Amino acid sequence: MAVDFELTAQQRALKYAAREFAREVLRPVAERADAHPDPQEAFRLMKPVYEQAVASGLSTMFLPREYGGGGASTVDFLLVVEELCAVDPGFPTVLLVNGLALMPILWWGTEIQRDRWLRRATDPADVGFLAGFAVSERGGTANFDDPSPRGGIQVVADHDRANGEYVLHGEKHWPCNAGGWDLRGADVTLCVVRTDRNAGGTGALSAILVERGTDGVDYEVIDTMAHRTCQNVTMTFRGARVPEENVLAVGEGDLLINRSFTWSGPIAAIAAVGLARGAYEFTLDWARTYTGGGSVPIIAHQAVGYLLTDIAARIEAARYFAWKAAHYMDRHPGEGQALGGMNKTYCSESMQGVVNDCMRVVGVNALDRKFPLARYYREAAVFSLYDAGNLGMQRRRAWGEMTGRGLGPDTFVDDGTLR
Structure with a gap:
């Protein structure tokens, strides 16, 4: 069957290893860092986590093996990013920007530049390389x-x-x-x-x-x-x-910008999915136990149940859209400007709505900082603004492809290209 959403055994292992890293290594440090009033100190606190990510191969997993990277597909990288972002979306941005800086060296750099910088980035002895x-x-x-x-x-x-x-x-x-x-x-x-x-x-x-x-x-x-x-x-x-x-x-700096933000589009999209999933997980547990002063948990009420159903559906749909965009780019390197732009804008904006709906389920308690939804709400606001902002660049890139005749209703479902 050509259309297959089943993860391989290796991908499942990667996913759950990333989840363990996120919950056991990332979470306790990220919570302290987010609350720190000094932004540079907050970033510096993440260095030990970063060093462990380097040791685990997460920081350069997207680079080819011939330069010391993990040789991972874009889909593989998405599996990791979702797990990390479900706990903290800031730290995976550090890894994403490593890619935004290093991938153009792979695409446009001389062999001397590649050998110098890509091998240094993947050197296990240089754990703080940024x-x-x-x-x-x-x-x-x-x-x-x-x-x-x-x-x-x-x-x-x-x-x-x-x-x-x-x-x-x-x-x-x-x-x-x-x-x-x-x-x-x-x-x-x-x-x-x-x-x-x-x-x-x-x-x-x-x-x-x-x-x-x-x-x-x-x-x-x-x-x-x-x-x-x-x-x-x-x-x-x-x-x-x-x-x-x-x-x-x-x-060719304009081409570099376009290709870089095409590569990052589904990564930013799955980051938004991960954040929304984290908010949903908390909200679902809350709804199953909180009674609101009644005799049964609030999930027993139809209004809450229907809203949670819609939340879950939007997360599933956004995840598979991101997987599709990443899979397309793995098959067609350098392509995907339109699909990547549409994927990033759709997921970042719809997931912001998911977090808002999670807060509606939890109610006024969502404003209490001892619970995570206040932070999820702050973090969700970032996704439509960063990584070539949705109104500034991402929609314009997708729109630009639509003005030509190469992009049609069947282009991506038929795995076609725009060339």
Whole structure:
């Protein structure tokens, strides 16, 4: 049978190993970190958990085995991310951003760049290795491919050919992981920059690898309301010099952005599913035991039972949509712009509604911080805003594919491509 949702024995083992890690290793630290008032200290508290994730092979499982990675499929990675996000969605974002930074090196990097950075990322002795991904800017970069030189990416990298360097000026806002564990920088941060001041977003953009400790780079932590177990910073370049051998995807930075956020789409989608599942698990247990002052648990009341049924159905539907998108991308590398965008927007927004409905079931007790729903509510707000925000980029990417004739009602059900 061609359509098969059954997990292999290895996938089941992976799923339950990730669940044990999430509950036994991640949960106790994440709860303390989320409550810490200092955002950088909250992130730093997660380092021991990260080191255990590295030792377990979770941090680079998506990289090919030839470079020391786990050789996992995108579907495999989704199984892990759902389990982690059911406990804490911030920490898996650290792993996701590792992928956003390292996968473009696999796709566009030279063999020297791949050998240096991918092998270092997978080196079991370098358990704290962290990669950052810097695209967003304070002025907004949703229109990164704007045809005007005044639009889109405005961090510039001027080529100093005489010295074999690129000189960076400007500011990145929101990059995750980029500040590193000590605000001296991630081990490497992939930055999308403007290498042509006079061209538009197509042809003007490239990527450059900024190494830890590069002079002329400052980091300031952003104090966020949720996902506090990962790190966001403002990254400011003041004449930072980067060797020219660190540049990649010259003139193809727009393609890099599109492919990166295509890859991350189903991962962000399943992250929202995991969070909603965590909220549902708590709510279902609550409904089975809480009476609300009556003689029977509230699940015996039709209104509650019907709402819980709808909640469960939406989670199941969103999960399989994410699996479909991931499976499609595993079969068609570099494709899936439309499917990935639709998957991410649908799941992130519908799962936010699931968390809200869970709060309706629990009632006013959902506001009590000693229960987890208040936090789930905060965390759910992130998903439609991050990973190429739904209104800013993700819907636009899917819409762009619809304007051509390659995308039709049967494209994805028939496993077709847009080429």
